[in-house]
Amino acid sequence: MTGDRDDNGKPSMSSSDDAAARRAARRAKLDSVFGDDLPEITKDECGEDHKGHSQDWFEAQRPPHYE
Template sequence: MTSDSHAPVPGPDDQGREPASAEAIRRKAAEAARLARIFGDVLPETTGDERGEGSGGAGGDEWLRSQVPPHHG
């Protein structure tokens, strides 16, 4: 029977934070779920560029022209 006095001990990470416990992770997930139920997704996980949504082009110009009041010709 040997004692391993050189075994790594959990400690702060590279940014000085202590490792998260399972309870802290569970609480954070529960809080995120509660906020999602109340407010919905505030920000999407991906951007329009990542999803391939166009940001204008000819469609944007067409929309802009359709918004001009008749008296502005």
């Protein structure tokens, strides 16, 4: 049964547990460096109506070379 424990006497993890732990550690490191600034739900997913500019605003912003 010596194969069931690692060098520190703790039970060894399976390869899938080891891979999951590495992914979790990598994700935690990336989050600590770059943060987690993305919202869970974006504006287009929340069901609110579009509150954009009117057609008059778009026409006022039209460049002269489009005339």
